[in-house]
Amino acid sequence: MAKWFGRSKSRGNDKAGDAAESEHLEPLGVSDDLRLAYGRTGDPKLLRGSIQAAELAVEVYPVTDFRHAAALSSLCMLHRLSWERDHGTADLVKAIDYGRQAVDKSPPGDPELSRHMSSLATALQEAYDRTEDEESIDEAIALYRGCLDLMPTGGSAERAEQRVGQVSNLANSLLRKGRKSRDSDILNEAVQHARAALRDTPDDHPMHAVRLVNLGGVLLGLVQTGRPEHIGEAEEMYARGLREFPAGHPVRPGMEQTLTMIKGLRSQFGI
Template identity: 75%
Template sequence: MARWFGKSRSKSYDPVGAAAESEHLEPLGVSDDLRLAYSRTGDPKLLRGSIQAAELAVQVYPVDDVRHAAALSALCMLHRLSWERERAAADLIKAVDYGRRAVDKSPPGDPVLSRHMSSLATALQEVYDSTQDEESIDEAIALYRGCLDIMPVRAGGLGEERVGQESNLANALLRKGRTLKDLAILDEAARHARAALRDTPDDHPMHALRLVNLGGVLLGLVQTGRHEHMAAVEDMYTRGLRELPQTHPARPGLEQTLAVVKALRRQHGV
């Protein structure tokens, strides 16, 4: 898991107690360190500590400091993580609110504005997944498009963050296209998913999931009657499962989907 919003001045502190410290540690870095520790352990105390440190950061940094917007964006991400854990509606509401504030307060020239937009978009996807509110997924798609518009294309490659936004946009388009059974939206999702996979090295930790993401988009096309994509769907899921660790929580669902795809291929003779 990559560091996202900054770094602390110390790497040798107690992660639970760090959020309570004030003068010697930069609060946004503390929040990020606690988030990373939570991602490794799943300890809810670490997540709560990360939220507390980010709340302190909002108070500490003036509004015209890029770290103020970064702290708001951190709270968007952290409350979304809390929502994923507890499924408390208040967390999702806070995530979206903090995300909007982060984008709004991001000063001109903020080099990480695209991260704030992406964090808000991901929270809005969660809203859509739980409510099927079409405005939420439309806003998420617009934000992901906006990320790609403002992120530079580097010579010799797109850059890891831009590739990630390609994948995010593909997933958002898949959600809308699958609900509406809209071939044009699904075709666009497939283009972005292919681009993300193309620019993800085979040894990258996200490669397996990018294979599965493209498989999911192509499966959406299959479900609209485009059966010519069935072989590619099976190939994407098979390769993705081959690369995923045996303990990955997504494996059971992916294995079930792959079995369904194989059955459909036998049924349709493709």
């Protein structure tokens, strides 16, 4: 799934506090800076500091200010990052709660609503991975679809890249539901979105290897539901992804295991 370590656009909506922001006193800006530093270093103290600054931002900005919802959405993302780090259930519960608040309190015309919806959807997908609660993945799918409905299809390269990321996220959530239910229609839709995301991702893009593997995973899901004709392409996607991930990358062992499993399936199907 896509992870966002970029700067919050809502910082640009600060009309009264430019001087404070330039001095790094604006709380949402401080939270963003600390989160970016955490993304570079992995230092948990920076993550805790980012959470504290976002909590202050929720108190500082009124509900009518776009930055109030942005701060809530930041807390959703930050607690999800904390969950990914320490696997504390309380963090995942908080992430979902803050994500719901961000979507519910987003003012009319909020340009960041799609980002808030995506952040909540990602937290719900994490919850599904832990509990296999069908309502969580259904809500995540609906939110990702809603993101795409809100996002324009044209515009700048940055907007186009953000849209591709949401297409990939939708494919991943559909894969989870289809793999569990063994529903080939859901998996077929997941393949369509995964293909589209890979097609629109340049070969030299940092996410290209991830999207190769995403497509491979969906195709493998079809193989496992009795569609062995997809095994060759699934194997190709994993092999290409493995070549693109650098030596020592933590995902490589899992991909190598998947390729070994695919060879076993080939033997099982006599292909």
